[in-house]
Amino acid sequence: MSIAGNSLWIDARTRLLRNRAATASLAMLILLAFACVFGPMLGGNAYDRVYPDYVRVPPSLQAQPTEDLIAPAVERIASRLRARATDISRVGDALKIVLEAPRAIDERSLAFFERSDLFEVARVMSREDGGKRLIVDVPLERNYFFFGTDGNGRDLLARTLIAGRVSLAIGLLATFVAISIGVVYGAVAGFAGGRIDALMMRAVDVLYSLPFIFFVIMLVVFFGRNFVLMFIAVGAVEWLDMARIVRGQTLSLKRREFVAAAETLGVSAAGILTRHIVPNTLGPVVVYTTLLVPKVILLESFLSFLGLGVQEPMTSWGVLIADGARNIQGNTHLLVFPAIFLTTTLFCLNFLGDGLRDALDPRDR
C-alpha cells in the first residue's frame, strides 16, 4: 500500500467540497451561466424584438394574448377597417369575428390582423350583404412572457438572460485583464526589488489616491461607449489590489531556496518569474479573482446604471435595473427580475470566494 501525498490543490478541493454554502453557490452559478448562455438559443422571443401591442405586460405563466387584451385589439383593428366587430367568439386557439360596415369592407385591409402581435393571418369564412358583412377566422398568435415585457414591449426574460451573458462576460474578461496586469506588475516589482520596486509601487499609491469614479468615467470618455474597451477600462482600474498582493508574495518567495537554486543554475529572470514565482502566487490570486468578479460585475452595472456602459439594444443587468428603477411605479417586475439575477450571482460569487479562501488559506485551518 502506497501513501500518496496530497497536493495543495487536492487538499483545497476536498475542503471546498465539504463547504456546503460554497458548493451550493458553485452549482447555482453553473446553472445561471448555462441559463444565460444557452437559454436564448432555445427559441424563445428574441431579446431585441419589439412587440408594440405588449408594452409593460405583467409577468405571467399563461400564454398571451389574455382574454382582456383580445376585445380592445379587435376593436382597434376593426375601426381601421372602417367596420365594427359585432360578434367575437372564441373557437380553440382562433377567433371567429363578425365584421359589419356601412360600405363594402376592403379585404386587403385584413392584413392589419397579421401585423398585430396578437393575431396570425385572417381568413375570410363568408361574405354577406355584398361584402358589408364579413365573417373572418383569425388564429391567435401565442406568445409567452414569463417575466413580462419592458416599456418598449420587449420580452424581459430574453433580455435578462442576454443581459446575464453580457454581465458575466464583462465580469470574467475585465477580471482577466485586471489579474493579468496585476500579477505581472506585482511579480516584476517584487522580483526586481530596490529602486524599481519603490518606483512601481509609488505609481500604484498615486493611482489609489485618484478619485476612483473619476478615473473610470475618464476612461469611458476616452474609449467611447464601446463594449469591448469598457471592460478593458474596468480591468485597468481594478488591478491595483492584485499588484500589491502579488508583490507581497513575490518578496517572500524570492528568498526561498528553490529560487536561489534556479538562479545558481543560470535560469533567466523571466524564466524564474514564470516558472517559480507566478505559479506559487496562484492561491491568493484565485481567491482574489472570485472576489473580484462580483466587484467588476457591480462596477459594470453601476456604469450602465449611469448610462455610460452597455448601449441599447444590447443590455446588461445594470441597464435593466436602471430601467426598472425608473419605472418602479406599477411595474415592479422590471426591477425585480434583473435584481434577483444580479444579487444571486453576486451572493454566490461571494460565498464561493469565502469558501475558496478558507480552502486555500492554510493559516485558518
Next chain:
Amino acid sequence: MLGFVFRRFLSAIPTLFVVITISFFLMRLAPGGPFDLERPLEAKIMENLQRAYGLDLPLHEQYLRYLGNLLRGDLGPSFFMRDFSVAQILMQGLPVSMALGGGAILLALILGATLGAYAAMRQNTGADHAVVGFATAGVTIPNFVVAPILQIVFGLSLAWLPVGGWNDGAIRNVILPVIVLALPQIAVVARMTRAAMIETLRADHIRTLRSLGLGARHVAEHGLRAALLPVVSYLGPTAAALLTGSVVVETIFGLPGIGRYFVEGALNRDYTLVMGTVVVVAVFVLVFNLIVDILYALLDPRVRYE
C-alpha cells in the same frame, strides 16, 4: 503630537499635487471640449469663448495658471452652469452630501460595531449567523437595487416617507438616502468588528479579565476597544468617500449633492467643475487619513508619534 500632525500634513501635499496634475491632463486630453454643442458654434464665437476662458493658451500655461489660481483659493468659473463659479456650486452641494454622508457614517459605526460585537460574543449561535447573513447581503446587494426597493416599500406602498427630494434637509427626506448609504457600510463594519473581536476575545489580556471574574459587559468593552482598530482604518477613506457624495444615491433620490458633478462634469467636459470636485475629494481623503492616524494613536497606546 502637533509636530506629528504637521509632518503628516506636509507629506500629503505632494500626493495632492500629483492627483491634481494627473486629473488635469487626463481631463484635457479627453476628446471633445466644453463648448461642443450638437449644433456647432460659429468659429468666431468659439474663438471668443475659448479666449474668455483662457482655453486658447498652450496646455502647460493653462496648467500653471490653474495651479496659481488654486493656490489663491480660486477654483474658476463653471463652463457648463453659466453664471456660477465652481466654488459656489460646491459650497451649495457639499453641505447636502456631508449631511447625508455624516449620518451614514455615524449609523454605520454605531450599528455595525454593536452588531459585530454582539455576534462575536455569541459566536456560532443563531444570532451570530443572522448577523453574518445580514452582512453578506449588505455587501452584495448593490445600492441601486436597495434604493428603489426602499422607495417602493416606504415611499409608495406604506407612504411613510417621501420618495425623493431634499426639501431643505427635512429629517423625513433624509432617512431613506442615509439608510441606503449606510447599509453596505454597516455590513462591512459588522463583519470587521466581528472578526477582530473574535480574535481579541482569545487574547491574553481578555483571558486575564475573565479569570478575574469580570462580567460579559466589561469584557465586551475591553475587547471592543482593541477590535475597533481595523474598523477605524477602514472608516477613514470610507468617510471621505461618503461625505463627498454618492452619484447613485443622489441621482435616485434627486438630491442636490456634489456626487453627481463628477459624472455630469466629466461628460460635459466642464473642466473646472471636475477639477474642483477632484480637489475637494482628494483633500477629504488626505484629511481623513490624517484623522485615522491620530485616532489610531489615541486608541492604541503602542503606536507612538515619531
